Amino acid sequence: MSTREFNFDGLVGPSHNYAGLSFGNVASFNNVKSASNPKQAALQGLAKMRALAARGFAQGMLPPQARPNFRLLRSLGFTGSDAEVLARAYKESPVLLASAYSASSMWTANAATVSPSRDTADGKVHFTPANLNNKLHRSHEHVQSGRALRAIFHDERHFAVHEALPSTPAFGDEGAANHTRLCRDHGADAVELFVYGRVEFDPAAPAPVRYPARQTLEASEAVARLHGLQEARTVYVQQNPAVIDQGVFHNDVIAVGNANVLFYHEQAFADEQGTLLKLRQALDGVGAELAPIRVATGQVAVADAVQSYLFNSQLLSKPDGKMALVIPRECEENAAVAKYLQGLVASGGPVDELVHFDLRQSMRNGGGPACLRLRVALTDQEAAAMHQGVIMTEALYHTLVAWVDRHYRDQLAPQDLADPALAIEIAAALEELERLLGLPGLYDLG
Ligand SMILES: N=C(N)NCCC[C@H](NC(=O)CCC(=O)O)C(=O)O
Secondary structure, eight states: OOEEEEEEEEOOOTTOOOOOOOTTOHHHHHTTTOOBOHHHHHHHHHHHHHHHHHTTOOEEEEOOOOSSOHHHHHHTTOOSSHHHHHHHHHHHOHHHHHHHHOOGGGOGGGTEEEEOGGGSTTSSEEEEEOOOTTSHHHHTHHHHHHHHHHHHSOOTTTEEEOOOOOSSGGGOOOGGGGEEEEESSTTSOEEEEEEESBOTTOTTSOOOSSSOOOOBHHHHHHHHHHHTOOGGGEEEEEBOHHHHTTTOOSGGGTEEEETTEEEEETTSBSSHHHHHHHHHHHHHTTTOOOEEEEEOTTTSOHHHHHHHTTTSOEEEEOTTSOEEEEEETHHHHSHHHHHHHHHHHHTTSSEEEEEEEOOHHHHTTTOOTTTTEEEEEEEHHHHHHSOGGGBOOHHHHHHHHHHHHHHOOSOBOGGGGGOHHHHHHHHHHHHHHHHHHTOTTOSOOO
16 A cells, blocks of 8 residues: 655635734745735646646645634634724734735644554644734634544544644644655654744743744644654654744754655754754654755855745655755745755755745745645555545646635735625635535635
8 A cells, every 4th residue: 555645735715915914934924914815826736736736746635714703803812894894903002903814824844743554653634723822813723724634534434633722822833834854754653853943831941042942842742642653763852042032933944854864054053962862862763864954054044944935945855765855935035945946956965956946926925845734645546535626636726726716815914904894705615615526515604
């Protein structure tokens, strides 16, 4: 039985906008209150999904969430008709309105942590939706993320979708953005690597001082327990607090792994040598050998990595055994990064191809190629058991492009969030999307 890694990209929702909601995420802060183009954002994301599917990579999509979240607004004391709720929220607290309107669920690397069936005690694929409790605008995603995952991975013989961890600082969980699976190949025994930013119950543990560490060790350990992972095949390491303070708000902004390759910046981890040693030992236990690709500060400075999103790339295994690196355009525009990448593909190492995409709309909110996708390794049997309507095909691509063209605006400025027509347009779009994807009841629109 073969196993393939599916990448489930988030379809960008119709309310994509720049609200500067993510303190510690440099791009989000820099682009605050500029006008966005939701239509272009969705089409850029779809173009990536289509191109990778056409290349033969297993590609799925996760639908956007219903926005604005009226339940959130009403729970914060905004009352009356929907139009009144929007008007009052805009007048009294535009930031709360933007939080209820955020399309941030597009970054599906933060939707959940996923452990393939090969790794888990009960032989099921386990998902834990991330509580994302560090940011208000993301803290309400997990309800619909869980609902969507349960709709797609509905067969309980194969899949287990947990509740998110308790939404309290001790269990700050950002999902797969801080999680990597290392192995010989996707179907083989593997080591799951969890990278945390701080430790709640150890005041002596290092922590960043300027920007928040979103992921805790306690959350990572809880996810590993829920998934029934083996201790010897689970590695926890700390992210370097100094890089969090330079804008590396998730580990996937400074490192990415695939199969036995770990592509990382020398400053990524609090203890680089300790991290490599732990990984080597654990991988030895599953008959695999770590192949690190280390990028030195002299080659690419942390600031260039943050600006270009070099490490927020997707490393994809090709049938010939080599790997392609899926990068955003910004990598080609940054001189140091472009030079590094030329050397990387010429080096004779595992990466022999660069595939670049224009993802500027998402990038301006700090979301690159790897943020936009959730990896789910599935056996053929599991792949057949999931809902098939979200697998990217040429037909689905064209259906979704036409749907985006029908429903999305090509400009959204901060004041547009107060327009009651926008909420009505989005509700109509999502009602149609449920039908197009064959997922009735996907949204709790009541
Ligand atoms: N690295 C990964 N895996 N994901 C990137 C998430 C970007 C997201 N940006 C935002 O939420 C900005 C929204 C705004 O400001 O409007 C975040 O900071 O959580």
